[in-house]
Amino acid sequence: MNEFIALSLIPILIGIFASLACALPGNFLLLRRQALIGDAISHVVLPGVVLGFLVTGAVATGPMMLGAAAAAIIAVALIEVVRHLGRIEAGAAMGVVFTTMFAAGILLLEQSDTSQVHLDVEHALYGNLESLIWWQGQGWSSFLDPDALAALPPQLWRVMAATALVSVFIGLWWRQLQIATFDPSYAATVGIRVKALNLALVILVAVAAVAAFDAVGSIIVIAMMICPPAAARLMTDRLGRQVAWSVLFALLSAVFGYVLAGYGPLWLGADNAVSAAGMIATVSGVILALACLFGPARHRIAG
Amino acid sequence: MDADLLLRALTFSAGYNAALVAVGATLLGITAGAIGCFVLLRRRAMVSDAISHATLPGIGIAFIIMASLGGEGRFLPGLLVGAAVTAGFGLWAVEWMTKRTRLTEDAAIGAVLSVTFGLGIVFLTIIQTLGIGKPAGLEGFLLGGAAAMLRAEAISVLVMAGLVAVVIALSWRRMVLVAFDQGYAETLGIKTNHTDRLMMLLALAVTVIGLKIVGLILIVALMIIPPVAARFWTDRADRMMLIAGGLGGIACFLGTAISASGDDLPTGAVIVLTATCLFTISMLFAPSRGVLAAWLAWSRFQKVVHRRQGLLALSRGEPILEPVSRRLLAREGLLQPDGVPTLEGKAAARLVAEDEARWALARRRDPDGALAGRYDGLTPITQVLTPDQIAVLDADVRGQPALVAGVGGGRLAHE
Numbered sequence: 001m002n003e004f005i006a007l008s009l010i011p012i013l014i015g016i017f018a019s020l021a022c023a024l025p026g027n028f029l030l031l032r033r034q035a036l037i038g039d040a041i042s043h044v045v046l047p048g049v050v051l052g053f054l055v056t057g058a059v060a061t062g063p064m065m066l067g068a069a070a071a072a073i074i075a076v077a078l079i080e081v082v083r084h085l086g087r088i089e090a091g092a093a094m095g096v097v098f099t100t101m102f103a104a105g106i107l108l109l110e111q112s113d114t115s116q117v118h119l120d121v122e123h124a125l126y127g128n129l130e131s132l133i134w135w136q137g138q139g140w141s142s143f144l145d146p147d148a149l150a151a152l153p154p155q156l157w158r159v160m161a162a163t164a165l166v167s168v169f170i171g172l173w174w175r176q177l178q179i180a181t182f183d184p185s186y187a188a189t190v191g192i193r194v195k196a197l198n199l200a201l202v203i204l205v206a207v208a209a210v211a212a213f214d215a216v217g218s219i220i221v222i223a224m225m226i227c228p229p230a231a232a233r234l235m236t237d238r239l240g241r242q243v244a245w246s247v248l249f250a251l252l253s254a255v256f257g258y259v260l261a262g263y264g265p266l267w268l269g270a271d272n273a274v275s276a277a278g279m280i281a282t283v284s285g286v287i288l289a290l291a292c293l294f295g296p297a298r299h300r301i302a303g
Numbered sequence: 304m305d306a307d308l309l310l311r312a313l314t315f316s317a318g319y320n321a322a323l324v325a326v327g328a329t330l331l332g333i334t335a336g337a338i339g340c341f342v343l344l345r346r347r348a349m350v351s352d353a354i355s356h357a358t359l360p361g362i363g364i365a366f367i368i369m370a371s372l373g374g375e376g377r378f379l380p381g382l383l384v385g386a387a388v389t390a391g392f393g394l395w396a397v398e399w400m401t402k403r404t405r406l407t408e409d410a411a412i413g414a415v416l417s418v419t420f421g422l423g424i425v426f427l428t429i430i431q432t433l434g435i436g437k438p439a440g441l442e443g444f445l446l447g448g449a450a451a452m453l454r455a456e457a458i459s460v461l462v463m464a465g466l467v468a469v470v471i472a473l474s475w476r477r478m479v480l481v482a483f484d485q486g487y488a489e490t491l492g493i494k495t496n497h498t499d500r501l502m503m504l505l506a507l508a509v510t511v512i513g514l515k516i517v518g519l520i521l522i523v524a525l526m527i528i529p530p531v532a533a534r535f536w537t538d539r540a541d542r543m544m545l546i547a548g549g550l551g552g553i554a555c556f557l558g559t560a561i562s563a564s565g566d567d568l569p570t571g572a573v574i575v576l577t578a579t580c581l582f583t584i585s586m587l588f589a590p591s592r593g594v595l596a597a598w599l600a601w602s603r604f605q606k607v608v609h610r611r612q613g614l615l616a617l618s619r620g621e622p623i624l625e626p627v628s629r630r631l632l633a634r635e636g637l638l639q640p641d642g643v644p645t646l647e648g649k650a651a652a653r654l655v656a657e658d659e660a661r662w663a664l665a666r667r668r669d670p671d672g673a674l675a676g677r678y679d680g681l682t683p684i685t686q687v688l689t690p691d692q693i694a695v696l697d698a699d700v701r702g703q704p705a706l707v708a709g710v711g712g713g714r715l716a717h718e
Contacts, residue, residue: 035410036349039417085594086586092531095348096582099524103575106446106521110567121446121569125520126424219424223417230410261425265432272432274425281421288414298404 015254017159018212022224023250038225042218046105127217155215162211227284234295253284312560323457330464336551339526357393358386359423447518447571518571535589554578618656
């Protein structure tokens, strides 16, 4: 048990909270046909996160968040500049800007000396969930011990804060989000500030993405923003139930993904674990595949 | 970055291997740019991103199979076959989900992209765990690494890129037709969905070939950036394809050379950034659609408008208040610094007022005629009518002084 708390509990918790922080706003992105925004954000923020790290020399939340925010703002500005100067459509401008910024981020990562800290391309892509262990966790009583709690990996607090922020936002603005998602023009007539709400949602997605990015890598961010909500969409026609299903699927993906990655190879006789982030994404894909095959609301609504 | 190494790479004198890699990369860039035009025009760019991520599990599976059969796990053609199989599965999965469930295409793309990539990472770590063969180098497929290519690998890339180029050359006509006018293409008997499938298979082939050089994460950029850049240079589809191929080839050639000339310069990222430089140059300096050309055209237009309106004001005896017009006319010697027209200015103003009066009469005579449609307040009527037509018009202008006064050319009669 003690070993479980020290080695597995914290990564599982981080995985769960990262998955929830991404899956919750993912529901609205999916319904608005903006599912790829998570993909776009995780591409765009990379140079900002790397710069934030280079400036401070440490993996700290503040500078990395600032860098990510700056990168996102620069990306939006660049897209507008390219669109207007080049008179080309938004999709093409985005494609150019996103891939360029991601390439710049990768070049920065490779060029910078990140040998003291664990920050490299692989880390940015699929994180290192397994390394977020809690040596001071000597049993359940450690949760009452301030010294041991202080030694918890900071990533845990970040993803928990992100999940709380996302939940509060969705809870407080539930009706507005619902109306603005399904009928933006009606939402505008009843006095909902649709543009401000959309912007807030995108900012929230970015916050969740950056918080999860550091702990679990961008692959989980993208997978969790799309797969659990998409699977949930195939289960029900009601938004409330869809969000509930997506929470359940995100939880299942995180727990089963981590357990399969950590213990699956042991059961098969191998002595090493496989990537937890990769396995969590895979499990979410399996859930989605099952929903595609058997989900009660899987078919297109006629008309 | 080492300037000497760079120069050697650019002049094909860095060794036989490097030269082979450079030619292979250039061919890859050409095919990626050309096929990218169609992918972009058919709005399937993100689908090809899903395909490229779906190559990763195939690489891992192929490695495990080859290594457990006792062979060399890193045998490139084998890995690429595996990559192509799972990439094909990814393409099928996106289409199946979009067609058979109510999920939209963007959700299907994102799901396939992230799940296949996650699965691929799992396979990579399985390979490390099993300790079979030497997995080192498989990570190279993420971001590419042209420098580490063996001679046989470079040759196979070269051959495959050449084959794709041939297929594109044979089928580009029908792809152009489908991309621009689906209805017309169908009346000609071209099967749109077959052409679309061929296009996506070619994109898949380019992705697989580019794995070793650009890497799977950034290969989609090679299918987006050169075509968008090419759009600045031309309005014609066939030329756009050639230019995009050229830009893609240049980006890959230069990018590979730069990447080979220093440490920590991942080939894929350098190639993409080189392509972005070409894009920026195209956006700024391309004739007719570039920013510079647009600015020049605008400033020419501004000059014409200000000159004409300024002279018209002078002809009516009104002072010019607009600073741009004043500066323009002063520079031409038509206006004194105090705003009083010079002799030349008066003459020019008279000419413009005369032109305006001719236009006014011509438009009044036939308000809905073709000539009236040519009036834009800028073009001198002498560019539109022949001298004898103008002579007739002038007789009428003089015969009806009331009309001339009516359009504000009253002073014309006195002068």
